[in-house]
Amino acid sequence: MMQRQILESSLDNGKLLRSLGARRGQGKVSAGMQRRIDRWRRRLPDLIQPKLVNCMVPLRSAQKGRLYLADGGVFKGPKLARTLRDADTVCCFVATIGADLEAEVQRCMARNRFADAYVLDTLGSLAVESLVERFHLAHEEQMRARGRGVTLRFSPGYCDWPVLEQVSLFDRFGQERPAGIRLTETCLMSPRKSISGVFGIVPHGVDGSVADYNPCRFCTQRNCKARRAPAGN
Incomplete structure (x- = not known):
């Protein structure tokens, strides 16, 4: 079921074309490029092995720009x-989709099939992002049913969380x-099509205060691909 849902999201033609650089509303490519896209979308199920593991760690406190975890860990x-x-x-x-897709991208590069490599690499990025998005959304729905909430997710290397974390x-x-x-x-992670990160589970009664805070609203880096809100909103 998880793989089917990931594929449905990854195979969305509009999302794929935007990821390949097309502007919103400009959903057409050459016939040759569309054939290339269709060919790799058909092969995608054989090239990904989605895996995601998670653990829940109680949060002791958040102060002075750090998260102090109950197991002794610290996120800065x-x-x-x-x-x-x-x-x-x-x-x-x-989370990861495994190494097979990455190996196929390298084979395309070695044969100078750069357009194929680009399309396949983009499909891989969409697939692993879809895996994590669905995991986060599932927790959001579960917590809402219990009167709780979840925060935005963060990954090391994005925003102000150093990749060394x-x-x-x-x-x-x-x-x-x-x-x-x-x-x-x-x-960095290997396989390359992998994502790591965290999000918070919020107790009943305070989820609103967390949901209202999005650091992207106060960030001046307008060209950031990871932006989750317009600046100043």
């Missing part, structure tokens, strides 16, 4: 800490390669 990031300040639990997760995040899982993902010396 002022915007992250402010966003999760009212949470009582932090959901840590790592990957180490602390991966430490929460107590295993070397959660979901089969390995951290490199520079704190």
